[in-house]
Amino acid sequence: MYGRRATEPLVPERAEGRARIDAYAARFGRWEELAGVRTRPQRSFGGPGSLYFPPELYPVATHPLVTGLDGERVEWLLLRRLHAYLDFTSELESLAVMPVATAISRGRSGLLLPEGMRADAFKIVTDEAWHAQTSYDFAHQLQSASGLPLGRPADGPPAFVERLDAIRDELPPEIRGVEALLFAIVSETLISGILAEIPRDERLPRSVREHVRDHAEDEGRHHVYFRDVLQHLWAALTPKERAAVGPHVPAAVYAFLEPDYARTVQDLRMLGLSDEEAAQVVEESWPRERLVRDVAEAARPVVRYFGEAGALDDARTRAVFEDTGLLGRG
Numbered sequence: 001m002y003g004r005r006a007t008e009p010l011v012p013e014r015a016e017g018r019a020r021i022d023a024y025a026a027r028f029g030r031w032e033e034l035a036g037v038r039t040r041p042q043r044s045f046g047g048p049g050s051l052y053f054p055p056e057l058y059p060v061a062t063h064p065l066v067t068g069l070d071g072e073r074v075e076w077l078l079l080r081r082l083h084a085y086l087d088f089t090s091e092l093e094s095l096a097v098m099p100v101a102t103a104i105s106r107g108r109s110g111l112l113l114p115e116g117m118r119a120d121a122f123k124i125v126t127d128e129a130w131h132a133q134t135s136y137d138f139a140h141q142l143q144s145a146s147g148l149p150l151g152r153p154a155d156g157p158p159a160f161v162e163r164l165d166a167i168r169d170e171l172p173p174e175i176r177g178v179e180a181l182l183f184a185i186v187s188e189t190l191i192s193g194i195l196a197e198i199p200r201d202e203r204l205p206r207s208v209r210e211h212v213r214d215h216a217e218d219e220g221r222h223h224v225y226f227r228d229v230l231q232h233l234w235a236a237l238t239p240k241e242r243a244a245v246g247p248h249v250p251a252a253v254y255a256f257l258e259p260d261y262a263r264t265v266q267d268l269r270m271l272g273l274s275d276e277e278a279a280q281v282v283e284e285s286w287p288r289e290r291l292v293r294d295v296a297e298a299a300r301p302v303v304r305y306f307g308e309a310g311a312l313d314d315a316r317t318r319a320v321f322e323d324t325g326l327l328g329r330g
Helices: 002-007 071-105 115-146 159-170 178-195 206-236 239-257 261-271 275-285 288-298 300-309 315-323
Strands: none
Touching (some): 071 115, 071 159, 071 178, 115 206, 159 178, 178 300
16 A cells, blocks of 8 residues: 555556647745745744634625624624634645645655655645644634634544545546646646735735735745646646546536535534524525636636646537536636
8 A cells, every 4th residue: 555655646547648848937945044844933822813814705704694693793703704714724735735846845746846846845845834833823823712622523534535536536547646736737837816804804814814924925835836737747748538537627627625514514513503593604605606706816817827737628628618617607
């Protein structure tokens, strides 16, 4: 088992038989001076703030069944959302990004990448381990300060894990494994945009804004790196593989951007809502039309990058992008 894990590539088949791009502009030349793990302290939760998470980014907090409760319970819900964000960060880095960056650094991506990309992947692994650690520590400080209960529904995996399993199951067996690389590309090219809003929101405690800002500064460099990875990946895939993989890219986007409904329902039930009320709040907070519109808006950079790589030249892939709303016609 361990021998297989040590040699199994993300993209199956022999890398030597794949097309390659030799050009790469290194992105981490000033990593020692700029990386959060080298220059930023572990932030300590605390400080005044009128909110703990922007309610505009969590519409359940503004639903009438929630706002009709007392203010302390609404505040509790936003605290839980902050904790969910921190937990999601630790899990995303540990389960989705670090394994892919580690495979690239070890030459086990299944692609023939320039040596500089492997070297920079080691730095990304270090960055992401720091993000996971600091988010974990910050979440536990939050729990200690607030008495907030930890955990997700039935202590199960994050929603994106089950969504990735579903994508893998639908891929042809000979290309399974590429979904991990796809998801890392999607998440790393979108998360920097998501993180950009929170540090500017002065309603939040300064410690929260600083914690998110530290993460965002590193992710800006990762964004550019994984945009390059996409170019290398798409060039390496055969036409048949591109046709097989391309239609699943929108599912990877939704796997990352779609809310974790089960966790939200759990929080609403802990808040005192009935099962029926919790389901109503979730359904009315994220109506499908609004969700598709919001996902399409957030996903615009990655849609553009896949278009630049040539993914949308395939008719079936383009049709799925359109049907899921990512091209503005869902």
